[in-house]
Amino acid sequence: METTKRVDIILDRLYNDPANPAGFAGINQLLIEAKKKDKSIKKKDVIEYLEGHRTYTIHRPRRVRFKRSRTMPAGYMTDVQCDLADFQKLSRQNNGYNYALVAIDVLSKRVFAEPVRTKKGKDMIQAFESILERMEMHPHRVFSDKGTEFTSKEMAEFFKGKDIEKFTPNSSTVKASLAERCIRNIKQRLYRYMSEKHTLKWAEAIHKIVDAINHSKCRAIGGLRPIDISFNNARKIREKIYGRIGSNINRKKTRFQKNDFVRMSRNKNVFAKGYLPNYSDEILQVDLVKNRANPNRYRVKDEKG
Incomplete structure (x- = not known):
């Protein structure tokens, strides 16, 4: 517990200092600077720290083109x-x-x-x-x-x-x-x-x-x-x-589990500035995981349910 707290203090000072090379940068740059302070710090520690940092999570790059459900017709002219x-x-x-x-x-x-x-x-x-x-x-x-x-x-x-x-x-x-x-x-x-x-x-x-x-x-x-x-x-x-109806090959492991906390990406047009926030400030909770779909789907809820 003490080790975790010490690592967080080091990372917090580095990341929130605009004059530091790791200041408001990405995972790899923060890891490089953190290892100069403590060689025992691992990439996993940096990722866990940034996952809990509000500024990083709302500004992280978002995937614009991601896999969607394939259009699967039931039959001819249906x-x-x-x-x-x-x-x-x-x-x-x-x-x-x-x-x-x-x-x-x-x-x-x-x-x-x-x-x-x-x-x-x-x-x-x-x-x-x-x-x-x-x-x-x-x-x-x-x-x-x-x-x-x-x-x-x-x-x-x-x-x-x-x-x-x-x-x-x-x-x-x-x-x-x-x-x-x-x-x-x-x-x-x-x-x-x-x-x-x-x-x-x-x-x-x-x-x-x-x-x-x-x-x-x-x-x-x-x-x-x-x-x-x-x-x-x-x-x-x-x-x-x-393929046959009901078959679903190449199914991937779910990234999120029920009750996980997530942010929703903002709807931005094609020419939106990349430095503006990509995710909402509101934190939502995964309410349902549909792992039989391809790709996997999730339902989220806010604090009001």
């Missing part, structure tokens, strides 16, 4: 992602169409698209109706980002009426990645088409472009074309790509 492609600069040449609603089936990677004039509920519902008519069945679930064009009261009532579960991420930084990548592919082909044909009319060509994409081989589904996947072979394709 899970769909959607997003809006922005064509506002070409509105005048396309009869007032500012956007294209793009939807993609997660399993088959089959794409659907429809021009949209505005983000208003009426126009969005009309576009969704058109896309749903071309699908072999209505999806069970639709995932999108937190844009108001997908989360309005009108859209919520529309999805409820169609018996479709609508999902959005908790964080605004999480996007419908499959739909975004699909939009990039569509735009790439569209702009090449417009350059070749000397036109700016994307709305009249988008359905042809999407049809061509659906007839193109896709590495994500083992070199098949999206139109090659149907209800007949969907189960076999799903097991080939994602």
